[in-house]
Amino acid sequence: xxxxxxxxxxxxxxxxxxxxxxxxxxxxxxxxxxxxxxxxxxxxxxxxxxxxxxxxxxxxxxxxxxxxxxxxxxxxxxxxxxxxxxxxxxxxxxxxxxxxxxxxxxxxxxxxxxxxxxxxxxxxxxxxxxxxxxxxxxxxxxxxxxxxxxxxxxxxxxxxxxxxxxxxxxxxxxxxxxxxxxxxxxxxxxxxxxxxxxxxxxxxxxxxxxxxxxx
Numbered sequence: 001x002x003x004x005x006x007x008x009x010x011x012x013x014x015x016x017x018x019x020x021x022x023x024x025x026x027x028x029x030x031x032x033x034x035x036x037x038x039x040x041x042x043x044x045x046x047x048x049x050x051x052x053x054x055x056x057x058x059x060x061x062x063x064x065x066x067x068x069x070x071x072x073x074x075x076x077x078x079x080x081x082x083x084x085x086x087x088x089x090x091x092x093x094x095x096x097x098x099x100x101x102x103x104x105x106x107x108x109x110x111x112x113x114x115x116x117x118x119x120x121x122x123x124x125x126x127x128x129x130x131x132x133x134x135x136x137x138x139x140x141x142x143x144x145x146x147x148x149x150x151x152x153x154x155x156x157x158x159x160x161x162x163x164x165x166x167x168x169x170x171x172x173x174x175x176x177x178x179x180x181x182x183x184x185x186x187x188x189x190x191x192x193x194x195x196x197x198x199x200x201x202x203x204x205x206x207x208x209x210x211x212x213x214x215x
Contacts, residue, residue: 126201
């Protein structure tokens with residue numbers, strides 16, 4: 001997999017510089033730009049085209065939610081990972097609904113940053129376990145997909161769902177269950193339809209809220 005071109009968006013200069021240094025030193029991506037708020041970021045992507053964005057949520061002038069909405073309208077294939085802090089749980093589901101592919105904490109170590117970038121660039125989603133617990137505890141039921149009767153989900157689909165929630169990629173699930181990646185994708189598609197979720201991150205939240213898996 002080629003290194004993605006990446007932009008870091010955060011209102012703290014020292015954090016942007018530190019994260020950029022880590023990503024560059026570890027050869028995880030090519031940092032092609034940074035911005036201190038959503039407005040700067042939107043202006044930036046009019047001139048350069050990233051593959052991936054690490055997006056802060058709470059910023060002045062234009063926050064991460066609005067910046068994500070506008071950016072994905074401009075570049076539907078852009079992949080965005082929210083970089084968040086504890087205390088911002090109320091925004092998680094809104095960011096998922098907008099199309100964010102993953103969440104990492106600002107306190108995440110290099111291994112977690114590397115896995116998040118790797119998984120999201122493969123078309124998967126990524127959540128740290130700590131954040132998943134926060135999502136379970138903090139997002140109100142009114143903002144979540146309706147509960148679906150468990151009998152609608154087959155045993156094999158449930159196996160796939162649990163492995164998705166554990167952070168395994170499509171290829172990893174296929175290897176673990178001795179099935180083809182194409183079959184995993186078919187199960188994922190069926191699960192999205194049955195849970196009435198728009199994307200995999202939303203489905204992960206659904207599964208956790210409805211106790212298909214616990215952390």
